[in-house]
Amino acid sequence: MKMKKTLLLLCIILSGSISWMNAQNEKPIYLDENKPIEERVEDALSRMTLEEKVALCHAQSKFSSAGVPSLGIPENWATDGPHGIRPEVMWDEWEQAEWTNDSCIAFPALTCLAATWNPEMSLLYGKSIGEEARYRNKNILLGPGVNIYRTPLNGRNFEYMGEDPFLTSQIVVPYIQGVQSNGVAACVKHYALNNQEIDRHTVNVNVDDRTLYEIYLPAFKAAVQEGKAWAIMGAYNRYKEQWACHNDYLLNKILRDEWNFDGVVVSDWGGVNNTKEAIYHGLDMEFGSWTDGLSEGASNAYDNYYLSKPFLRLLQSGEVDVEEVNKKARNILRLAFRTTMDKNRPWGSFATQAHGDAGRKIAEEGIVLLQNNNNLLPIDLTKTKKILVVGENAIKAMTVGGGSSSLKAKYEVSPLDGLKARIGNQAEVIYARGYVGDASGEYNGVVSGQDLSESRSADELIAEAVNLAKGVDVVVFIGGLNKSDFQDSEGNDRKSYDLPYSQDKVITELSKANKNLVVVNISGNAVAMPWTKAVPAIVQSWYNGSESGNALASILVGDANPSGKLPFSFPVRLTDIGAHSFDTECYPGVDKEVTYKEGIFVGYRWLDKEKIKPLFPFGHGLSYTxxxxxxxxxxxxxxxxxxxxxxxxxxxxxxxxxxxxxxxxxxxxxxxxxxxxxxxxxxxxxxxxxxxxxxxxxxxxxxxxxxxxxxxxxxxxxxxxxxxxxxxxxxxxxxxxxxxxxx
Known part of the structure; x- marks a missing residue:
């Protein structure tokens, strides 16, 4: 009997040893791609130290955050923007890294994409830009933007998709799906109520719940529930007196509890303002809280971010429960398993002809024919011998500037060059400057290489253009806004609804000199057009990226039939719009408080309510048929x-x-x-x-x-x-x- 017990005990020990050895030889669950992601997340989390969990929650450089080296989980690398892949910058500086292989294809601005009213174009856009991000080994694309167009003065409207929540919702979903098919997370922004650039870091937005849910949230909800976005970026502004990047109502109650979002909440760069709010109010990853962190002169500024050492100390002291960091780490690990840890992740491609072609196709579908009296367009090259092109925007590079969406493009075809290339020897194309806007060509270290300096006076430039206009068959004025500060650019709103640089005067004088005048407005916003009755043909173009000039030329000469329609209304005057129909409390705000007094009546909803006839209505766009x-x-x-x-x-x-x-x-x-x-x-x-x-x-x-x-x-x-x-x-x-x- 004693011998049997000894043998039985030996068998148990051997069995346990064999099981233990098998366990040691088994692949860890977090590395097993056949296991559900949630099991992999929990397994990885169980193997991490407290310090490793906290390290996931904040930046380690301008555009990256730590992975988990002990587990072989890579770093996270984010990139601007919604229109193209930002050039590489230094590790801890905004200056360019001066790589020679990071020049991207610039895609049309999202106003153009929305103007296609075509989800197929959105899918093509997302897939193409996702391939570019993947090739550059980015796993978070900081876009698309879906904030609603509340006022035509908002400097960042060109990055968004117009005034209507339904249209925006329909266009954003395929974009996300296209991006994420490349194993790159689409980071939808700026959640929420970032509808102006004035006081954007401090303004508190007062809006009723009905307006919030009906106008300003639907596109974000569609991005989460239909697009299955893997990331959301918080906004700079405040709502209910809490910053949007750590806002209990927006991030916990709505995003997580109501919409069941299971992705990562990323801060806008510098959008975090308080450690405890960041811990408890829904933020996962903190980026860009300025290079000094919380104390100037720190040897490693990132250690002093709100979700870095201050977070770690609260966890170590027990003041904050470890489950708070676990929640954030789970979301970030889930991001990794969806992107960098996916062995089937495509390799992507970068700055290819296919992407240039995609950008051109989107641009052609998005350009809007606003007016075409006497069928002046398309230009009949069998009857046209000489064409005058006037305007700085005919030659100015538009991929540089605008804020964080500024790009180092592999190439950019200007409208003038696009017309010359298309028309060739069929007609003579001559050029006159007409006006001087912004002669600079540098932003964030990206340099256009253009010298647009001009010594002649405004009167001399107008006189030259008018003189030349009298001797040609067709005049094409190409103007509008640009991506300089206080125009279509991050950081500030426009100062006026009017066209800048006295362009109205140039257009008026040209209309007197030649009745065959085409005005091409390049912008991401509506502008006043007091000369519409004097101008037979008006075209709304956009910041259309690398293939901008070729796309515009194909529309003007009729190779492509225009089919774009406006994603926002063009009011006759600024006060026709709801946000500008009240006092300054409604826009831009008083004492860092702005109140949306127009409520749900945004864009065409307000025009309908007040029975105001727009200059060009929402959804408007003509065709050559x-x-x-x-x-x-x-x-x-x-x-x-x-x-x-x-x-x-x-x-x-x-x-x-x-x-x-x-x-x-x-x-x-x-x-x-x-x-x-x-x-x-x-x-x-x-x-x-x-x-x-x-x-x-x-x-x-x-x-x-x-x-x-x-x-x-x-x-x-x-x-x-x-x-x-x-x-x-x-x-x-x-x-x-x-x-x-x-x-």
């Missing part, structure tokens, strides 16, 4: 809570060339317990038609398209009653209506 709409129909006259309803209309291309039309569906609630807009965009479809071709466009909606946010119930509700489905070619050009009931 014409379209006829048929009768609008709905597939049922009664709609219930679980039903979907389809609105249909036939569209015929009645012109003599192929073209694309954007059919827009607006919904009107005929009677509501709360004030509602006259109509709201709830669907659209871009349909391509050959000459003479007819197609039926069908757009399906559900009850969410009829809903409004009830701030008392704190939920979306739809009330029984009558509704209208309104089909338009713009917010002002209504083609037909159909009634239905919800019950």
């Amino acid at each position: 014409t379209f006829k709409y048929g009768k609008v129909s709905v597939d049922k006259s009664n709609m219930g809570a679980t039903d979907k309803l389809t609105v249909s209309v036939s569209v015929t291309n009645t012109g003599n060339r192929a073209g694309s039309e954007i059919v827009q569906l607006y919904i009107k609630d005929m009677k509501s317990s709360l004030p509602r807009p006259e109509k709201e965009l709830k669907g659209f479809d871009k349909v391509s038609l050959k000459a003479g071709e007819t197609k039926t466009v069908s757009i399906t909606i559900d009850k969410s398209a009829l809903s409004f946010f009830d701030p008392v119930k704190h939920e979306w509700v739809v009330e029984e009653g009558d509704f209208e489905a309104i089909i338009g070619a713009s917010a002002s050009d209504i083609k037909g209506k159909a009634s239905f009931k919800f019950q």
Whole structure:
């Protein structure tokens, strides 16, 4: 019996030893890609020291944060911006690293992408820029931006997608999916209410819950729930007296609890202001809290960031529970397993012809033909012998400047060069400066290499342009804004709604000298146009990146038929817009407090409410062909809570060339317990038609398209009653209506 017990004990010991040896030879769970990510996260977390967990939560250089070297988990590397991959900077300085292989393809600004009204273009955009980020071994792309266009003075509007939450939501989702297909996290920004640059680091935004949920949050919600974004960037401003980068209401209650966001919350650079708020109010990763951290002269500034040693000391003392750092570390580890730790992550590609072609295609679809009296456009090269191009924006590089989106582009085709290359020997193209705007060409160490200095006076420049205009067949004025400070640029808002540099005078004088005048406005914002009656053709272009000039030339000569439509309204005057219809408390604010007194009535919603005719309405855009709409129909006259309803209309291309039309569906609630807009965009479809071709466009909606946010119930509700489905070619050009009931 004693022998049996001894043998049994020996077997148990040997069995345990074998199990222990097997366990030692097994791959750790966090390295096993066949295991669910959540198991891998918990396994990695269990192997980390407290110091390693804290190190994940703050920057270690201008654009990177620590990985976990002991576990072989790589560092995180972020990059601007939404329009192209920022050049490399020094480890702890903003100055350029002066690499020779970091010149990117510059893609069109996001205003242009939104103007395509085409989710397919958004997917192409995201995939292409994601490939560029991946090739440069970045795993966080700081974009896209989805803040709502509240005022045309906002210096950063060119980085966003316009005034309508539905359009922005539809465009942002494919962008995110395209970026993340490359194993790069899209970091959607700036969450939330970053709608002006004036006092952006300090201003407290006062807005009611209904306006917050109906206007300023939907695109972020779509990014999280439909796009499955892996990262969100907090904004600089304050809301409910807390900074947005560590805001309990925005980050904990809405983002995490209501939307179930499982990604990483990243601070904007310098957006963190308090250690305990950063710990408890939803922030995961702190970047850019200035180079001195919390104390000047520190040997390693990053040790003194709010979520660095101050965080660690609170954890070590027990004042803060270790679970608080575990929450943040889990989110950051999850990011790693989705990006740098994914063995199937593509390799990407950089500055390729394919990406240039993608940028050109997006730009061509986004350029908007605003006005075309007498069919001046496209330029008929069989009848045109001489063309005069006027304006600084015809030659000025626009990839440099604008703030953090400034790029070192591999190339940039100017509008003048694009026209000359396309027209070749078919017509003579001459140039006159016309006006002097900003002769500088440097930002953040990126240098355009242009010398735009000018010794002649403004009167001399106008006289030259007018003189030349009298002897040509067509004049193309290319002006607008630029990406300098106090224009379309991060850091400051515009000072005026008018065109800068006395361009109105140049345009007016040119219109007197030659009736065949085309005005091309390059901007990311609406501008005043007091000369519209004197100018037959007006084109809205954008900051269109590397292929800007080629894309514009293809539109002007008709190689491409314009199909873009405005993602924001062009008011006649600034005071026509809701944000500028009240006092300075509404914009830009008083004593660091701004109140959104217009509420939900932003953009066309305000114009409809006040019955103000815009200069050019939201959704407006012409074509070189014409379209006829048929009768609008709905597939049922009664709609219930679980039903979907389809609105249909036939569209015929009645012109003599192929073209694309954007059919827009607006919904009107005929009677509501709360004030509602006259109509709201709830669907659209871009349909391509050959000459003479007819197609039926069908757009399906559900009850969410009829809903409004009830701030008392704190939920979306739809009330029984009558509704209208309104089909338009713009917010002002209504083609037909159909009634239905919800019950």
